[in-house]
Amino acid sequence: MEKEKSVVFNEERCKGCELCVPVCPVNIISMADDINSHGYHYAQVKEQDKCISCAMCATMCPDVVISVYKEE
Amino acid sequence: MKEVAGYPDALTDKQFHYCPGCTHGIIHRIVAEVIDELDIREETIGVAPVGCSVLAYEYFNVDMHEASHGRAPAVATGIKRVHPDKFVFTYQGDGDLASIGTAEIVHAANRGELISTIFVNNAIYGMTGGQMAPTSLEGQKTTTSPFGRDVREAGHPIRMSEMLTQLDGAVYITRVSVHDPQHIKQAKKAIKKAFKIQLEGKGFALVEVLSTCPTNWGMKPSDSIEWLKNNMMETYPLGDLKTPEGVE
Numbered sequence: 001m002e003k004e005k006s007v008v009f010n011e012e013r014c015k016g017c018e019l020c021v022p023v024c025p026v027n028i029i030s031m032a033d034d035i036n037s038h039g040y041h042y043a044q045v046k047e048q049d050k051c052i053s054c055a056m057c058a059t060m061c062p063d064v065v066i067s068v069y070k071e072e
Numbered sequence: 073m074k075e076v077a078g079y080p081d082a083l084t085d086k087q088f089h090y091c092p093g094c095t096h097g098i099i100h101r102i103v104a105e106v107i108d109e110l111d112i113r114e115e116t117i118g119v120a121p122v123g124c125s126v127l128a129y130e131y132f133n134v135d136m137h138e139a140s141h142g143r144a145p146a147v148a149t150g151i152k153r154v155h156p157d158k159f160v161f162t163y164q165g166d167g168d169l170a171s172i173g174t175a176e177i178v179h180a181a182n183r184g185e186l187i188s189t190i191f192v193n194n195a196i197y198g199m200t201g202g203q204m205a206p207t208s209l210e211g212q213k214t215t216t217s218p219f220g221r222d223v224r225e226a227g228h229p230i231r232m233s234e235m236l237t238q239l240d241g242a243v244y245i246t247r248v249s250v251h252d253p254q255h256i257k258q259a260k261k262a263i264k265k266a267f268k269i270q271l272e273g274k275g276f277a278l279v280e281v282l283s284t285c286p287t288n289w290g291m292k293p294s295d296s297i298e299w300l301k302n303n304m305m306e307t308y309p310l311g312d313l314k315t316p317e318g319v320e
Contacts, residue, residue, distance in 0.1 A: 004073075017093030017286075017293040023253055040092070058077035059253040062097030063088055069073035 006051035007058075008067045009043055016040035020057035020066065026050050029057060080104035082113050084133045093293020095283040096124060098250045099192055100131055102260040103163070106267055107134065116159045117151050119144040121173075123165035124198040142173020145180035148187040159270060161188040166207040167197045170232045177232070177278075184241025184275045188266045191232065194283040195304060202288030206230040209307050214288070229307050233280045237314040243275035245314040249282040249305065251297045262312075274316055282308055 014036060020043050021029045028050050031041045043065065045051060051068075058066040082104035090096045107113050113134055120128040122141035129136030139147040144162035152160040169177050169191050180187065196214055197203040204214040204221055207229050211220040221229075236242050244266055248259035259281055266277035282304050284296040291299060 006073075013087055015092035019093055019293055019297070022294065053076055055077035056253045059256050060098070062090065062093060062095055062101075064079055064083065064097065064101050066077065067075060067079065068077040070076045072074045 005048050006053050006069055007045050007048065008069070009045065010065045010067075011036050011042040011044070012038075013063050014040055014042035014065045015063055016042060017062060018043070019060050019062065023056045023060045025054060025056065026052060080108050082107040082116075082133050084131055086130050088131060089127060090124065091285075091287045093284065093286045093296065094124070094198075095194075095250045096192065098256060099190065099259070099281050099283065100125075100128070102250075102256060103161075103190060103263055104132065106260060106264045107132075109264065110267060110271070112159045112267075112271070115157070116161070117155070119148045119151070119160070119162040121162070121164040121168040122199075123168045125163055125165055125192065126199065128163050142168050142171070143176055144168065144173065145176045145185070145187065145189065148189075149180055149183070149185045152185060152187050156186070159188075159267070160186075161190065161267070161270075163190045164192065165198070166191070166193045166195065166232075167200075167205050170206045170230050174232075178236070178239070181236045181242040181276045181278065182239045184243070186270050186273060187276060188270045189276075189278040190263065191278055191280040192283045193232075193280055193304075193308065194285040195229070196285050196288050198285050198288055202285075207232075209303055212303075231308065233278065233308075233313050236278060241276050242278065242314060243316040244269050244277035244312075245280075246278075246312045247280040247282070247308060247310050249300065249310055251282070251284070251300050255310075269316065280308070282310075 053070040055068040116134040203216040249255045269277045286296040
């Protein structure tokens with residue numbers, strides 16, 4: 001089901017800087033309670049269906065964590 | 073599903089060592105995206121500086137060369153003159169380009185070397201632990217100016233880009249920022265223009281990118297973005313300082 005997602009976060013690369021959170025126009029990015037192997041609370045999107053594939057988060061991300069897909 | 077944003081080919085898989093929220097990563101990504109879009113990955117040779125981005129050669133998936141502190145434009149000059157068919161860029165911070173490497177950048181620009189320079193200005197020495205840089209703002213607190221930069225003692229923040237516009241060899245000098253997605257897109261456009269200027273053989277181009285240093289500014293990443301917007305852009309106004317005719 002991974003391919004069906006509009007936005008995919010590479011959680012292991014995320015450093016939890018939260019720069020992606022305020023730039024999302026539909027406010028669906030949150031920080032996980034869980035941590036990755038580096039000890040960071042990674043960014044995540046729980047409501048994939050609300051994503052509009054604008055790629056603002058991927059543009060802002062300093063660690064190339066985010067891939068964004070759009071329906072053709 | 074079509075990919076609208078993803079991992080550029082011109083970056084290796086290696087995770088950046090930069091602090092959380094450091095905008096070096098954004099600048100690396102947009103440079104890599106421009107290399108991909110211009111389809112010049114196989115012809116590109118990059119020159120890495122000394123400073124936080126000293127390991128840039130680990131991250132760009134192109135041929136890279138390390139230079140001693142501040143000497144990237146001199147090394148790039150040599151590479152470009154021996155390989156005029158290659159695309160050569162330098163990636164330098166403000167401690168590198170505006171301090172120890174001032175002579176090299178000034179003379180490379182004055183000679184109109186066919187290289188492109190990405191100048192990352194975060195107004196502080198990052199790697200060495202947050203000392204005052206020539207670019208630090210008036211009143212800015214750093215580890216070597218704990219009461220704020222006193223311009224009577226330490227001089228004024230140096231505006232390298234404005235200085236370089238005086239040189240006939242420099243054809244494109246611009247200042248951009250990466251504090252929000254709109255400005256990141258503009259920064260990418262400016263980098264693409266600078267790279268095209270080299271590919272068209274027009275002359276030396278430099279893109280100054282205002283960047284953050286959350287760790288050494290002592291702020292959360294989100295606060296450092298605000299600090300850049302509210303303080304740095306006053307001393308370092310954005311926009312084209314010198315632009316050649318006929319290049320989009």
